[in-house]
Structures are given as C-alpha cells and as structure tokens.
Amino acid sequence: MLGLPKGEVFLVPWTEDWSKEFLSEKERIQNKISRFIEDIHHIGSTAVKGLSAKPIIDIAIEIKDFNDGKHCVIPLESLGYSYKGINILPDRHYFSKGEPRTHQIHMYQTGSNFLVEQLKFRDYLRSNGDARMEYQELKIQLLKANKHNKHKYADEKTNFVNAVLAKI
Template sequence: MDESSAGRTRRRPDVTDVELVGGTEKVRLHLVEHDPAWAQAYARHETRVRTALGGVARSVEHIGSTSVPGLAAKPIVDVLVTVPDITAEEDYLDALVAAGYQLRVREPGHRLVRTPERDVFIHVLEPDDPAADDYLLLRDHLRRDADDRALYESTKRELVSRDWPSMNHYADAKTEVIEAIKARARAVRDGSA
C-alpha cells in the first residue's frame, strides 16, 4: 500500500500522469457579471453530491470566482469535494457518475468531474491536500479584499480576450497573479501582513 504525505495508508498508488478524458477541448471563454443564481446552483449541486457520496464527502465547498460576490466570472460553478483517499475511486467516482457527472480529469491527487453542460466543475481532493486549502484561502481572501478582487478581475478580463487552445492554457496564464494574491492572503491569515 502507498503512503500519502500525511502518513495515511492508501489503497493503491495514485496515477502519475494527467489524463484528459475526451482530450483537449477548445473553448470560447467569456466573463459575465456576478450572478446570485450561482450560489443557488452551488446549493443544488452540494445536495446532489452529498446525496451521492454520503459520508465519503468530508467537505463540499463553493470555490472559484462564482463563489465571490461582486467578481465577474466564467459562468462555471466550481465545487471542492474532499474524500479520504483519492486513489479509492470506487468510493466516490462511480457515485458521482451515477449522479450525472462526467469524468474529465484524472491526475495525481486530483479528479475533476463536470456536468454534461459544462457549467459545474467538481474538483475532488483529499482534505489535507494543500490545493484544497489554497482554493479556500483564495476564495475567502477575494471575498474580503476589494483591491485583490479588482486585480484578479482585471487580469481575467485581459486574459479572456485572448484566443486560448484550451481552458487549461487560460488557467495557467492566471497563475502568477493568483500566486501573488495567495501570498498576500497567507500573510494576512498568519498575521505577518
């Protein structure tokens, strides 16, 4: 059995490569003003996920730009679900597929399922994965900090105007700004700002 970084026993080794189910997809990206209906959509999917997974879902959280009031976003609701063992796909993946989601990404430490309409993306991670903390750190900071929220929105507006081969390329282009915002958020959280 494989050991995770937290010393927990995993059922099997995790995948080592990135698998994009269905291959690379070219998408036309656009931003829209914040829509309060996104919170309602999240609530419906939270219920759907919790019903499908029961106690396997350690947490279910609304993340990403649609979770930040006042922030323009791509009209895609992002959801974070944490499960005890990412390698034990039989504990969560079949149930999410049966609930109507489609597997899109399988990569080390992360699985992504989405709706067929591609308007809800569900990111599955383990509770102690630093990426899970980062999603919540960024969300909470953007909810509180108007300057960083404005910076993030202006960055997204500039980037979305470009032609990208895939959504992953667009996401990668935001990395530098996101990392700077997260560094400020950590400083605030840790009391060093």
C-alpha cells in the same frame, strides 16, 4: 446563465443564482456519496460575490482517503457527471458535467495543498475588494488576448494567484 461550450472562454457578471446552484448541487452530491465526504466547498470565481466568471460552478469535495474517489464515480455519473480521472489536474479526481460544461468537481483528500490554496485564494478575494477588482481586470485583459485558448487564459492567471498566496 450556466454553461461554457468547449473551446470557448467568456465571462459573465456574478449572480446570486450561482450560490443557489452550488447549494442545490451540494445537496444532490451529499445524497449520493455522503459517507466519503468530509466537506464540500464552492470554489473558483463563481464563489466570489461581485466577481465576473466563466459560467461553470466549481465544487471542491474533501474526502477522507484519496482512494475513496474511485467509489464515487458511479454515484456521481448518475447525477450526470463524467469522470475524467486523476491525471487531468494535480492531486485530485476530476469530474465535469454538461455540454456545454456547467459544473466541475475537484475531489481532494482532506489536507491537500491544492485544496488549501483554493480556499485561501477564494477567501482572500471575498474579503479584499481591491484584490477582487484587480483580479477581475486581469481576467478581462486575458480574455481579450485568449478568447479561444482556455488553457493559456488559465495559465496566465497563475502569477496573480501565486502573488496573493505568497502574502496571505
């Protein structure tokens, strides 16, 4: 299942379909903007086997030069993405796809601290079952408390993420 309607927050169990969807979308993106891309990563909870997640595929695209992001807008719009600009989330071009939203692109310049931290956190959860389960339990608690407030839900995960990043 993919898609999260506006204003809602819910989790679904991890599925191999998310990995397949990422790979398929990665290929479509590469076919449109490959000349700007250094790498494409599957990030967020859908990228961590066994972790329940909001059913949105988060994609991190590394580009050589941050300003190249503006050259990617029209090609990505042809794939159904909507460009949200550079002021929604720090240090990135942000795109979303679908209504309900099924995919998000976070486009970073190679070396971005935000990208490095995303990849470190993802990889830590992939290799540490205890941390993965602790994070899942936290997400379930926060979901119960913030079912209709996605921003509060996301913000309240920050302490856990920062604690993990501080020790790796």
